[in-house]
Amino acid sequence: MLQASRWRRLALAIGKISRPRSVATGLATGLIAAQPLWAQTADNSAADNPGYNPYLYLDWLPRQQLGPQRRATLPAACTGAFVAPPRNYSDADRLPDEAPLRATADESEWLDDGTAQLRGNVHVTQGYRQLSADRVDVNRAESTAYLSGAIEIREPGMLVRGRAAEVHTDSEAAAIEDATYVLHEDFIHGSARYAAREASGELTLTEGDYTRCEPGDEFWRMTGGEINIDNVERQGVARDVRLEIADVPVFYFPYLRFPVGDARLSGLLFPSLSHSDENGWDIAVPYYWNIAPQLDATIVPRYIQHRGSGAEVEVRHLSNWFNSELRVAGLPDDKGGDDEDARELIREGFPEDLVLPAKGEDRWLLNFEQQGGNDSFWHTDIDYTKVSDPDYFRDLDTANLSVAAERKVNQTVQGRLTLGENWRAKLRAQEYQLLEKDKFDTFSQLPRLDLDGAYRWGDWALALNHELTRFDHEDTQTIRFIEDVGDPESITERTRNFINADRARLDYELDWDKQWLWGYFTPGIALRHLGYQLDDQFLAPGTTDSPEASAAQLTLNTGLYFERDGNAFGRHYVQTLEPRLFALASSEADQSDFLELGNSDISGIDPKSNNLLFDTSLFTPSFHQLFRDSRFNGNDRIDDADRIALGLTSRLVDPASGRDLFSASAGQIFYAEDTRIELDEPIEDSPRSEFAVGIESRPIQSLRASSTLIYDEQENELNRGSFTLRYLDSDFRLFNLGYRYLRREGRFDVEQLDASAVVPVSASTSLLARANYDVTFERELEYLAGVEYDSCCYRARLVWRRSLDNDLADVVTPEELEFDEGVYLEIQLKGLAGLGTTVTRMLSQGIANFDQREVLKQ
Secondary structure, eight states: OOOHHHHHHHHHHHSOOOOSGGGHHHHHHHHHHTSOHHHHOTTSOTTTOTTOOTTGGGTEEEGGGSOHHHHHHSOTTOSEEEOOOOOOSTTTTSOGGGSOEEEEOSEEEEOTTSEEEEEEEEEEEETTEEEEEEEEEEETTTTEEEEEEEEEEEETTEEEEEEEEEEETTTOOEEEEEEEEEETTTTEEEEEEEEEEOTTSOEEEEEEEEBOSOTTOOSEEEEEEEEEEETTTTEEEEEEEEEEETTEEEEEEEEEEEESTTOOOOEEOOOEEEEETTTEEEEEOOEEEEEETTEEEEEEEEEETTTEEEEEEEEEEEOSSEEEEEEEEEEOSOOOOOOHHHHHHHHTTOOHHHHSTTTTOOEEEEEEEEEESTTSSEEEEEEEEEESSTTHHHHTOOSSOOOOOSSEEEEEEEEEEEETTTEEEEEEEEEEEEOOTTSOOOOEEEEEEEEEEEEEETTEEEEEEEEEEEEEOOSEEEEEEESSTTOGGGEEEEEEEOOOEEEEEEEEEEEEOEEETTEEEEEEEEEEEEEEEEOOTTBOTTOOSSOEEEEEEEEEEEEEOEEEEEEETTEEEEEEEEEEEEEEEEOOOOOGGGSSOBOOTTTTSSGGGTSOOSSOEEOOOOSGGGGOSOSEESSSOOOOOOEEEEEEEEEEEOTTTOOEEEEEEEEEEEEOSSOBOOSSSOBOSOSBOOEEEEEEEOSSTTEEEEEEEEEETTTTEEEEEEEEEEEEOTTOOEEEEEEEEEOOTTSOOEEEEEEEEEEESSSSEEEEEEEEEETTTTEEEEEEEEEEEEOSSEEEEEEEEEEEOGGGTTTSOGGGOOEEEEEEEEEEETTTOOOOSHHHHHHHHHSTTHHHHHHHHO
């Protein structure tokens, strides 16, 4: 330690004077902690020392040496983290230009030429900045310091080590030879022949490298010419560099910008790559353009071997009032794909435009989403998607856009307004584009206005709901289809005439909602009115163009809660018994004017051709649907069926967590003998509904099982049944098992099995699989198998998929459908490049809880 007089002279030579000894103990402790373990345990080899950590000099700590709080925030794929030693010396939290400079050394000497020499364990601090070296020569006249030996420069979130350095004490700039650097929070580290630290905080590396991989496992690195890292602007610039993967150069970049941490920055993202029988190689190379802080775009040129070249563009914009996303994709002059099955059908006599309808066509997709209002008294929502043809998603999907659909795409624009505490108004325009070629398009709502009031006085609740909708469609639509699937001579056309209408619906309800710990009692009274104004172009003679119906209804929804304590399998639980009753009594709502309205030559092909059914269907049967005040999903019918629904539920509840360990429910509806309205005709001969059973169990937090059974007592048939098993634990093991059965009168029954799993076989590697099997036709619907490797440095997924090719479902019989196979690859270099969404979307759609697993791993 310097003597006081010699310290005072040194302090004057370097800068401000302060108490010299106050920092020595704390700083030395921090620096000793940063020494490699082999320096601390010189007598022990790495093999003999289980705590050996060769990367401690980079502030790297393996997961088991981290504190509980730091481990909790560490991503599951990472085996450790960069952790700086504590700064527990005086003024450690102050800015350098606001704090005194302190220094310690084993020896110091003042020379006649005005320089000072510090030798042995030199430690200098000024505010949050720390410096250490074996030797420091200070030139006060030039405001420079020359460091040599084991050099270490620290600032919050940054460490630089080197062999020699020159520091300008006025500008705070520094140049280091043979440098090694770490940016702790951004998980960045590397080395350079020369490293320059500017006064602004920028770090410039000459003949250096950059990576976000863990030390000793650098799967990728940027290396070469010059790399500039701006930790303030959160971006980096590389010139004359190459990207090395597994020490193999794969790309050369004369100029490249990349983000530091999670910041957005313009540049190429990593391509997505896949191969399938029909499309061949599918390659997409995204480019991310960070236009402004509130505006960015992703531009994706795409090449599909057997279809042609196209592009996808996504633009995102944020403002104080609106969040907007625009997605556009296009593929001009589609080559039609390499489909041998389609070519064989053409040789058998099927017309090419029916088998390959997209060949030679321009394919495109448009999607626009916007949310406005941001929790103010008004809110807007736009969800608009349109594609060039129904086969777009089946043929092309999207390489990088988060847009997908199965049966239809939505086209909705709506706005909502809050009118005081009790009223809400909503105006909506909505259309759907069906993606099934043998189906008629649905009606548009142009527009729909809802004005709803809600009042509450203690246990009393009043709802005043009003709806006015204009249903619009082209007057006539014709579709082309094959009458006898598999026979090219049976091609025919089907025409449907559409009756456009205005619909008005009023629902006024007053309820007394009384709740107790032991039960609830909710009687209510409701008035309902439904009326139409019809366009009369296709109405049958003598049919009214303004049908209407009204009903007054009484409802009662009540239930009781019984519970008792119990023990089983060494576990305490609470068992409940919950009987429930729902009753509805309605005046007669004569809705016969809603049926058989059409005056069409093809009357009877589709119930909607002659009945007023614009947006209405029956709810899918289940236990919970027994207790609704309407059996209809939509407003085209008033449910006037007098009935009583009885149900019973029993649960086993874990009193500690409140989780249902097991629950079972069963119930049925009993109808009065009066005629009631159905979708298509009045039905009189069904005194009770199907018998509904629901079972759910969650014996542990990670496991959930459920089953639904719908049994028809009159037919002595099981109409519907399902079973699902879901498992996801903290080790990211995921298992799903599902079974579904649906009896369909006059058609093939639906019976399917679905199983999927994600099984980690090591800390970084997981196996992925899914099997979806059609029991009815004894064939697979989709098989999927793959492997995922996920580390702190990169993630790679390789997936093989075999799925039923439904492109020809309207041409050949179900038994004759063939399969399409493909191999898909995605790679993400974390901290450098993004990836396409093909594999991720495929796994999210095919494997239940896969998205939740991704969230848990973060």
